[in-house]
Amino acid sequence: MLFKRTGRAGKAAHELPDTRGIIIFPSVEEALKGERTLKKEGHECKLVAPPPGLRQGCDLALEVQLIEQTALARALEGKVAYLGIYPLKGAAELLQIVKVVFFPQDVMVKAGNMKLVFAQNTGIIVNISGGGCPDVPYLYAQLVGRKLDEVERPRHKGFTLCALMLDRAWEEALAIWKGGRPT
Amino acid sequence: MERGKAHLILIAGTLPAENLGLIHGKVVRAGDSLRVKDFTFPCGQGTGAMISSALAVTSALGLEPPHALLAGDIGRGQGTRLLYQYLVEEVKNLKPQILALHYCLPIVRLMQKLCEVLERCQPRPWLIADAGAMYAAKAAGVAPQFDVFTPDPSEMAFLADPEASHPAYVSRHLFNSGVQDVPDLAKKAYSHGGAARILLVKGAIDYLVTEGRVVARIEEPNVPELECIGGTGDTITGMVVALTGAGWEPAEAAFLSARINRLAGKMAGVTPATPVAKLIDHIPGSLKELAKKEVLSV
Numbered sequence: 001m002l003f004k005r006t007g008r009a010g011k012a013a014h015e016l017p018d019t020r021g022i023i024i025f026p027s028v029e030e031a032l033k034g035e036r037t038l039k040k041e042g043h044e045c046k047l048v049a050p051p052p053g054l055r056q057g058c059d060l061a062l063e064v065q066l067i068e069q070t071a072l073a074r075a076l077e078g079k080v081a082y083l084g085i086y087p088l089k090g091a092a093e094l095l096q097i098v099k100v101v102f103f104p105q106d107v108m109v110k111a112g113n114m115k116l117v118f119a120q121n122t123g124i125i126v127n128i129s130g131g132g133c134p135d136v137p138y139l140y141a142q143l144v145g146r147k148l149d150e151v152e153r154p155r156h157k158g159f160t161l162c163a164l165m166l167d168r169a170w171e172e173a174l175a176i177w178k179g180g181r182p183t
Numbered sequence: 184m185e186r187g188k189a190h191l192i193l194i195a196g197t198l199p200a201e202n203l204g205l206i207h208g209k210v211v212r213a214g215d216s217l218r219v220k221d222f223t224f225p226c227g228q229g230t231g232a233m234i235s236s237a238l239a240v241t242s243a244l245g246l247e248p249p250h251a252l253l254a255g256d257i258g259r260g261q262g263t264r265l266l267y268q269y270l271v272e273e274v275k276n277l278k279p280q281i282l283a284l285h286y287c288l289p290i291v292r293l294m295q296k297l298c299e300v301l302e303r304c305q306p307r308p309w310l311i312a313d314a315g316a317m318y319a320a321k322a323a324g325v326a327p328q329f330d331v332f333t334p335d336p337s338e339m340a341f342l343a344d345p346e347a348s349h350p351a352y353v354s355r356h357l358f359n360s361g362v363q364d365v366p367d368l369a370k371k372a373y374s375h376g377g378a379a380r381i382l383l384v385k386g387a388i389d390y391l392v393t394e395g396r397v398v399a400r401i402e403e404p405n406v407p408e409l410e411c412i413g414g415t416g417d418t419i420t421g422m423v424v425a426l427t428g429a430g431w432e433p434a435e436a437a438f439l440s441a442r443i444n445r446l447a448g449k450m451a452g453v454t455p456a457t458p459v460a461k462l463i464d465h466i467p468g469s470l471k472e473l474a475k476k477e478v479l480s481v
Contacts (some may be wrong), residue, residue, distance in 0.1 A: 015345070016291075016322065016323070016324040017321075017322050017344075017345065017346050017347055017348040018346075018348060019289075019291050019322055019348040019349075042259075066348060066349065066352070067288065067289055067290075067348075067349060070258075071258070071259070087348070087352050089346055094351055094352065095350075095351055095352065095353055095355070095358055097355065097358055097359065101407075101410075103407075103408065103411070103454075103455050105454070105455070105456075106411065106454070106455040106456060108410070108411050108455060110337070112337060112350050112351050112353070112358070113335070113337045113338055113341070113350035113351070115410065115411065117411040117455045117456070119456065126411075126455060126456035127411050127412055127413050127455060127456060127457075127458075128228075128413045129228075129410065129411060129412055129413040129414070129415065129416070130335065130337070130413075130416075131314070132286060132289070132313070132314030132315040132316075132317065132318050132338075132350075133258060133286070133288060133289070133314075133315050133318075134197040134199065134256035134257060134258050134260075134262065134263065134286050134287060134288055134315065135199075135257055135258025136228075136229065136286070136314075137198070137199040137227070137228050137229035137230075137231075137286065138199035138257040138258060140199075140227070140228050140229075140413055141199055141227075144413075158258055159257070159258030159259055160258050160288065161349045161350075161351035161352070162351070163258065164351060165350070165351050
């Protein structure tokens with residue numbers, strides 16, 4: 001046979017990606033308020049000085065777990081003013097590239113690792129695929145079978161970066177369905 | 184492992200429920216659903232789809248059904264923490280020959296802790312990961328300790344990006360790579376420790392990669408609609424798990440699973456709106472079809 005079993009590779013001796021993110025605030029007061037708000041909702045966070053490349057507000061920022069970006073943004077929304085949530089290292093911006101595939105009856109919109117499929121004639125979401133965070137199957141159950149313009153947007157229901165990518169796909173799908181994008 | 188002999192398969196993953204504690208036991212089919220002990224859950228997208236396809240294979244081969252370790256999690260991470268905590272404490276006693284990790288919040292320190300424990304297991308189980316567990320393994324720097332990952336092309340770009348901790352923050356130039364660039368991405372991922380020993384990259388063309396080198400491409404039958412269907416990646420991984428449990432080498436299992444999945448999609452006549460359960464129904468038929476062609480000796 002073509003395949004043979006070989007030994008497993010040893011432990012990686014490579015530098016690890018950084019899973020931390022940072023929230024930048026316009027003032028020290030908002031940063032302190034942000035810390036109280038997030039801790040109250042059970043998020044781990046700590047006050048730090050923003051790294052030079054991300055210094056755009058005050059001299060105090062919050063270090064968080066980046067995977068929780070969607071939930072963190074929702075916890076702060078309307079309560080605390082903040083300038084943005086960013087990864088501490090690596091690509092500074094969330095992937096914004098969207099790819100669209102047309103099928104005879106349906107349209108698939110891909111944003112990052114998430115795909116949302118809707119029926120061209122009704123705008124009903126017929127499938128969601130991709131992703132790996134636990135809110136993906138949850139969002140599937142909430143969104144599939146319902147119209148694009150009648151669902152609560154994914155970033156309002158989900159908690160993770162997968163939910164944020166799905167939100168990006170939903171946004172684009174809605175624009176295509178409403179005629180705002182060439183088909 | 185001896186083919187056709189029962190090997191303990193343990194599939195660990197979350198289900199989309201808010202207040203569901205830990206459940207552990209043998210999986211049985213209950214009509215259109217699945218059951219573990221007294222808990223019934225749908226065989227739809229996510230961990231349910233993975234378990235269903237594994238069960239479809241073990242049933243077709245007349246082998247012991249897989250065991251499942253489940254907990255409810257809708258993205259806050261509480262179920263994920265329960266799963267890892269239980270595995271860290273119990274995996275030595277459970278002694279699975281195949282351990283598959285699936286939908287969970289990618290929490291790096293939990294994955295590292297689990298891998299430390301697994302290193303001390305004798306013999307160590309075959310380790311297979313998809314979805315959040317694959318993200319966590321890569322971000323935690325333990326990807327080379329895994330036997331099989333089953334990424335799609337966007338996740339392949341993530342594995343190839345040494346700085347990304349999640350596919351949402353992949354470097355733009357890597358994400359823009361086309362399906363033809365998968366071999367290069369795989370090489371990159373392997374060279375910096377972001378890949379498992381075997382990668383099955385699921386897409387328009389499925390690539391089977393061992394230790395950074397493409398050893399097979401699977402292109403037929405071509406069913407582009409499969410990419411739309413939530414759970415079709417989960418079904419492939421479930422079959423890899425079951426066939427490895429049935430004694431195939433993991434790379435062989437991955438190769439066969441990609442073929443079975445495509446064939447099941449064709450037999451089911453899937454459209455972009457097809458639910459994955461319909462595809463799972465055709466897994467036993469696809470297995471038989473491949474056996475007829477002598478690709479698979481059942």
